[in-house]
Amino acid sequence: MATYAAFHRRSLEDREGFWAEQAQLIHWHKPFNRVLDYSRPPFARWFVGGETNLCHNALDRHLAARGKQKALVWISTEVDKSRSFTYEELFFEVNRVAAMMKSLGVKQGERVIIYMPMIPEAVFAMLACARLGAIHSVVFGGFAAASLAARIDDARPALMLTADGGSRMGKHVLYKALVDESLKLARHPPRKVLIFRRGLDPAMASVRARDVDWAALEREVTLTDVPCAWLESNQPSYILYTSGTTGKPKGVQRDVGGYAVALAASMQHIFCGEPGETMFTTSDIGWVVGHSYIVYAPLIAGMTTILYEGVPIRPDAGIWWKIVQEHKVAVMFSAPTAVRVLKKQDPAYLKKYDLSSLKHLFLAGEPLDEPTHVWITESLGRPVIDHYWQTETGWPLLSAHPGVENTPLKMGSPSFPVYGYDVRLLHEITGNEVKDGEKGVVTIAPPLPPGCMSTVWGDDQRFVDTYFKDFKNQLIYSTFDWGIRDKDGYYFILGRTDDVINVAGHRLGTREIEEAVSAHPNIAECAVVGVADPIKGQMPLAFAVLKDASKRTTPQEVMETVDKQLGAIARPKAVHFVTLLPKTRSGKTLRRSIQALAEGRDPGDLTTIEDPGALEQIRQSLGNQ
Numbered sequence: 001m002a003t004y005a006a007f008h009r010r011s012l013e014d015r016e017g018f019w020a021e022q023a024q025l026i027h028w029h030k031p032f033n034r035v036l037d038y039s040r041p042p043f044a045r046w047f048v049g050g051e052t053n054l055c056h057n058a059l060d061r062h063l064a065a066r067g068k069q070k071a072l073v074w075i076s077t078e079v080d081k082s083r084s085f086t087y088e089e090l091f092f093e094v095n096r097v098a099a100m101m102k103s104l105g106v107k108q109g110e111r112v113i114i115y116m117p118m119i120p121e122a123v124f125a126m127l128a129c130a131r132l133g134a135i136h137s138v139v140f141g142g143f144a145a146a147s148l149a150a151r152i153d154d155a156r157p158a159l160m161l162t163a164d165g166g167s168r169m170g171k172h173v174l175y176k177a178l179v180d181e182s183l184k185l186a187r188h189p190p191r192k193v194l195i196f197r198r199g200l201d202p203a204m205a206s207v208r209a210r211d212v213d214w215a216a217l218e219r220e221v222t223l224t225d226v227p228c229a230w231l232e233s234n235q236p237s238y239i240l241y242t243s244g245t246t247g248k249p250k251g252v253q254r255d256v257g258g259y260a261v262a263l264a265a266s267m268q269h270i271f272c273g274e275p276g277e278t279m280f281t282t283s284d285i286g287w288v289v290g291h292s293y294i295v296y297a298p299l300i301a302g303m304t305t306i307l308y309e310g311v312p313i314r315p316d317a318g319i320w321w322k323i324v325q326e327h328k329v330a331v332m333f334s335a336p337t338a339v340r341v342l343k344k345q346d347p348a349y350l351k352k353y354d355l356s357s358l359k360h361l362f363l364a365g366e367p368l369d370e371p372t373h374v375w376i377t378e379s380l381g382r383p384v385i386d387h388y389w390q391t392e393t394g395w396p397l398l399s400a401h402p403g404v405e406n407t408p409l410k411m412g413s414p415s416f417p418v419y420g421y422d423v424r425l426l427h428e429i430t431g432n433e434v435k436d437g438e439k440g441v442v443t444i445a446p447p448l449p450p451g452c453m454s455t456v457w458g459d460d461q462r463f464v465d466t467y468f469k470d471f472k473n474q475l476i477y478s479t480f481d482w483g484i485r486d487k488d489g490y491y492f493i494l495g496r497t498d499d500v501i502n503v504a505g506h507r508l509g510t511r512e513i514e515e516a517v518s519a520h521p522n523i524a525e526c527a528v529v530g531v532a533d534p535i536k537g538q539m540p541l542a543f544a545v546l547k548d549a550s551k552r553t554t555p556q557e558v559m560e561t562v563d564k565q566l567g568a569i570a571r572p573k574a575v576h577f578v579t580l581l582p583k584t585r586s587g588k589t590l591r592r593s594i595q596a597l598a599e600g601r602d603p604g605d606l607t608t609i610e611d612p613g614a615l616e617q618i619r620q621s622l623g624n625q
């Protein structure tokens, strides 16, 4: 067994040799003629000239050896149902949906927006897009109509797929009604909307000539064997929107070949998922973790993947462990917030089930605090691996590598740089590398490894300007996270350098929330900051200035405006009304100082403040909470 250090070193010193070897883990219809083309920095093109297909690698390739093995197991504690599909059955379903999409005129390279709950049809749809070479963009079901409309206008889809409804904590969420609302706002609506009816919205309205019923179309299609579109490795596979410092989410674009190779390799070296074993990732398909580790990676690895619709504490806090026992889960992937929720429940649930099949629990998406890391490690009696990555990277960037070497874990640390990533911690002003024990910005010296975003959809310049211009004198990718490395080489993530906040592992831009708050007719301006929360990590907090103070406006109304604009995940914990916001003389809102006050810390250097009375108002409104 190689040591981690040698493995990582080789991945950078012999980049092309290393990745050429990893590329053997997937099927290539046509071999690539160049491992890496880095002639136009920072754009990296991996496995140039090679042709492959994500759906082929996830399904077709396994039919001969594991046709009768379970590929997908769906468990819904929301509607109390479960279904499972063997590789053969999943292959059939995906082909059928691909045929349905084809009959609706979807062509290679066209975009398809999937706005669906956690049901098997959503997975069929993603894989069917991959099969056809259509570019999917899955939008998380928690996003509201205006957010969905913004994504529709950026992606300009040919088709949208949705369901009548979903369910969360037993409450129905009307997906199709929300799609209708978003399409009233969108300037570039799709030609058709394909709707899967679950019977959750009996009063669902239908728009003639646009809406197509899933079951009816399923009966109509006769052609159920749709050949895979062989795509050049660098063609786009999907777009996934993510928040940043501006109000407009960015479409993270990913390729085909590099992504497939990165995922296949990560299953070996990091997640230790063997063919025939079961993986249970508790995320949602609307997030990058769901794309990579519910859908593509476990199937590419020939595993059984679990799709879970529900929350961790219903019907009781033992549900996840019951699933682990029943399905002999070997690899589990979740988020720190979920563990903190479970930590508040009766610990007996963790002892009630046989968890001996479980090799590791992986946690990512937000900082894993040391007490939570210690608690879950002791409760499970299994290694719990904190690993760090972003929508942009598509797969881990800092992690332990149990498939390479069992390095000791340090609580609260996502361990070391992953192979392929040339991670540097840079001083925020000088751009020089910091010493061990000093705080710096986590950056990656390009080229980014396979699997990472190739560009911002439709906007190459935005890709360069957003990610590679944080440091004046060097072209280097910024993660916008602070980090520190200890003397043993372990990294610790200390939070974002920008105005992005992380609510229960969901990334939200404070600018986006401010825009949503400002959509209320009586708000003149506002500032939104993230404040520490014991369960969710962070929560948004809003301070707003009213246009007309004589008009009655309640915090509740403002929260509802945010629900409508962005979705309930972005709802501020509280809304405080003030008559002015603390700003610098040049007009910049002092968000950091507001945040410090809200968290009971020193607000820092205030010499540039325009009117100290503004900060006093913030202090008072917090005192009145």
Ligand code: AMP
Pocket: 242, 288, 363, 364, 365, 366, 367, 368, 386, 387, 388, 389, 390, 391, 392, 414, 479, 480, 481, 493, 495, 496, 502, 505, 506, 507
């Ligand atoms: P997202 O793109 O939504 O997955 O969010 C990525 C961001 O989540 C990162 O930039 C970090 O701020 C945070 N994050 C993800 N994983 C971790 C982790 N293991 N520890 C600390 N922060 C994390």
